Amino acid sequence: MITNYVIEPHWANWILTLEMFAAGLAAGIFFFIALANIAGDKEDREVAARLGFLPAPLMVVVAVLLIVDLGQPGRFLNLLFTSPIAAERPGPFMFNPNSPMNWGTWIIAVFGIMTVVPFFDGLLHTGRLRILPGLVETLAHNPVGMAVAALFALATGSYSGVLLNVSNQNVWADTYILGGLYVVFSALSGFAAAAIVSDRMRATRTAGAARSGLLATAALAGVLVALFVANLSALGQAEPLISSGTALVAPVFWIGVVGLAILYPIVTIAAGPRLAFSRVSLSQLAVVGTIVLVGVLAFRWSLLHSALAAVAH
Amino acid sequence: MATATKGMFVDTTLCTGCKACQVACKQWNELPMDDETAVREHRAFTANSYDNTGHLSASNWRHVKFVEQFSEDRVDARWLMMSDSCKHCEQAGCLEVCPTGALYRTQHGSVDIHQDVCIGCRYCVGACPFGVIDYNQRTGRVNKCILCQDRLEDSQGTACAKACPTSSLTFGNVDDLKAMAAERVRALHARGQTDAYIYGWDLGNRGTITQGPNKGAAVADMEVVGGLNVFYLLLDKPEVYSLPSSPQLPQRNMNPSAGVALISAAVLGVTGLAAFRRRRMEAVAASSEVSS
Ligand code: SF4
Numbered sequence: 001m002i003t004n005y006v007i008e009p010h011w012a013n014w015i016l017t018l019e020m021f022a023a024g025l026a027a028g029i030f031f032f033i034a035l036a037n038i039a040g041d042k043e044d045r046e047v048a049a050r051l052g053f054l055p056a057p058l059m060v061v062v063a064v065l066l067i068v069d070l071g072q073p074g075r076f077l078n079l080l081f082t083s084p085i086a087a088e089r090p091g092p093f094m095f096n097p098n099s100p101m102n103w104g105t106w107i108i109a110v111f112g113i114m115t116v117v118p119f120f121d122g123l124l125h126t127g128r129l130r131i132l133p134g135l136v137e138t139l140a141h142n143p144v145g146m147a148v149a150a151l152f153a154l155a156t157g158s159y160s161g162v163l164l165n166v167s168n169q170n171v172w173a174d175t176y177i178l179g180g181l182y183v184v185f186s187a188l189s190g191f192a193a194a195a196i197v198s199d200r201m202r203a204t205r206t207a208g209a210a211r212s213g214l215l216a217t218a219a220l221a222g223v224l225v226a227l228f229v230a231n232l233s234a235l236g237q238a239e240p241l242i243s244s245g246t247a248l249v250a251p252v253f254w255i256g257v258v259g260l261a262i263l264y265p266i267v268t269i270a271a272g273p274r275l276a277f278s279r280v281s282l283s284q285l286a287v288v289g290t291i292v293l294v295g296v297l298a299f300r301w302s303l304l305h306s307a308l309a310a311v312a313h
Numbered sequence: 314m315a316t317a318t319k320g321m322f323v324d325t326t327l328c329t330g331c332k333a334c335q336v337a338c339k340q341w342n343e344l345p346m347d348d349e350t351a352v353r354e355h356r357a358f359t360a361n362s363y364d365n366t367g368h369l370s371a372s373n374w375r376h377v378k379f380v381e382q383f384s385e386d387r388v389d390a391r392w393l394m395m396s397d398s399c400k401h402c403e404q405a406g407c408l409e410v411c412p413t414g415a416l417y418r419t420q421h422g423s424v425d426i427h428q429d430v431c432i433g434c435r436y437c438v439g440a441c442p443f444g445v446i447d448y449n450q451r452t453g454r455v456n457k458c459i460l461c462q463d464r465l466e467d468s469q470g471t472a473c474a475k476a477c478p479t480s481s482l483t484f485g486n487v488d489d490l491k492a493m494a495a496e497r498v499r500a501l502h503a504r505g506q507t508d509a510y511i512y513g514w515d516l517g518n519r520g521t522i523t524q525g526p527n528k529g530a531a532v533a534d535m536e537v538v539g540g541l542n543v544f545y546l547l548l549d550k551p552e553v554y555s556l557p558s559s560p561q562l563p564q565r566n567m568n569p570s571a572g573v574a575l576i577s578a579a580v581l582g583v584t585g586l587a588a589f590r591r592r593r594m595e596a597v598a599a600s601s602e603v604s605s
């Protein structure tokens with residue numbers, strides 16, 4: 001009988017899976033945009049401007065999914081501002097440093113506002129709308145500003161992993177790798193999206209950077225997943241990832257996460273033709289990107305459902 | 314104004330499983346049935362001894378557990394009963410993680426919920442080490458025992474303790490209750506019931522289990538999560554009562570997890586910049602190839 005853990009079945013659902021996927025993707029894409037603006041060339045910035053259309057709508061999707069999940073949009077303000085009813089808490093702003101959900105609320109709020117900059121930069125670059133062009137240009141291409149924005153993007157990618165760690169649920173509670181895993185899978189989805197958009201724009205040079213980023217991030221994800229499984233095995237809690245019965249967590253984890261998100265890009269990119277200039281296979285990279293996105297979705301789903309699978313076991 | 318911390322001492326040796334406490338809790342707090350139709354259609358039978366709710370939930374803030382133990386030849390038997398609820402922990406995991414301030418510490422030291430502030434995020438549900446607090450599908454918020462906050466404000470004790478006919482539940486100042494519990498364990502040990510110990514505070518008692526499958530195992534008082542303001546006198550290992558043997562605060566991994574995330578983010582930053590830089594170097598190499 002498992003008595004040191006509790007069961008919270010309400011977290012294992014598709015709404016939260018998609019919410020975490022969308023937030024991670026927005027953060028990963030923003031991370032790529034920041035890199036392109038800090039270290040890229042003209043073509044990279046063109047691709048970054050197109051990618052800039054994605055984070056803001058994705059964050060709107062995140063907000064809508066959260067509202068659907070909680071069903072109480074008005075009360076979201078209680079996460080940011082201290083309710084007059086909660087008179088025990090000091091100050092007008094709600095901040096509980098022990099709660100990763102509160103950290104996440106503030107991080108997401110700031111990041112959500114930041115996503116407006118690349119969105120307007122995209123409008124500017126495509127000539128669709130010119131709102132304060134000087135300001136948008138400065139904000140979107142200033143390396144220091146972009147570095148700060150990249151930090152918020154990475155924090156957005158990681159906080160939900162830390163949030164799951166700070167619980168008393170099976171699988172999540174006794175490891176401390178989830179924050180790292182979540183930020184790496186978030187970046188992986190960003191590079192995957194960049195690979196797809198580079199293909200659409202026939203931007204071969206940017207595709208080279210997306211390819212290198214995909215390879216390095218998939219390798220890093222592989223290291224962290226190995227550490228995660230080893231850590232859980234040492235704790236005697238790896239069972240749901242090995243055979244989770246009807247919960248399907250184990251096959252989704254090994255095929256989706258390990259197979260599609262990690263091994264497939266490593267093998268395809270390392271063994272495939274070099275994506276540089278005349279030897280580019282852009283469409284192949286776009287396929288890799290699409291499959292990696294499916295793998296990242298599998299990651300979100302299997303991690304959320306693993307705690308429940310441990311109980312069902 | 315803060316007053317002396319209030320709580321309850323649950324002496325399981327005195328519990329007869331009458332469930333007067335469960336009924337009193339339901340009645341005072343006007344808690345609905347979980348599934349009225351199931352009861353009407355005789356589908357609500359748990360088949361687990363006399364247990365009728367199975368566990369604590371948003372509408373069952375008190376739950377009487379029944380544990381039946383038999384020797385292998387089924388000659389010896391004993392029945393353990395325990396009335397369970399929120400422990401109003403000194404370090405409450407639920408309260409620690411609540412992002413809205415909905416969960417709060419009252420002037421009596423108990424843990425209560427501002428229903429109008431709760432957003433139903435369920436973070437507290439996954440954080441409570443005892444699986445106490447529960448999501449209420451009807452209201453979209455969470456519920457648990459609130460130590461009869463309204464009665465306490467009127468200088469009354471809890472409804473369950475008031476209803477208990479055997480004094481298995483005693484309400485009072487936690488310091489007085491601890492003294493009472495220490496005295497009770499000493500008296501039981503003196504009578505040969507050496508398996509009695511306290512779950513929630515370490516009052517210095519040590520013993521050996523005298524009956525059941527764990528016969529002969531050592532037991533000792535346990536202070537858990539900084540102490541429980543609703544604490545228990547048990548006769549067997551905590552797991553036997555479905556209590557965690559080693560309850561932990563959810564924040565134990567917060568700093569290491571954030572640290573691993575930071576290191577991973579730093580590696581991502583370096584490799585990301587290297588991906589662009591490498592591509593630039595490839596461009597230089599390719600252009601020099603073309604020119605030569
Ligand atoms: S038992 Fe659970 S719900 Fe009750 S105070 Fe402790 S952590 Fe909170």
Ligand code: SF4
Nearest residue numbers: 411431432434435437
């Ligand atoms: S469900 Fe309500 S009480 Fe629980 S953590 Fe969320 S806001 Fe706080």
Ligand code: SF4
Nearest residue numbers: 328329331332334477
């Ligand atoms: S009222 Fe007292 S004796 Fe009856 S079940 Fe509750 S705790 Fe046990």
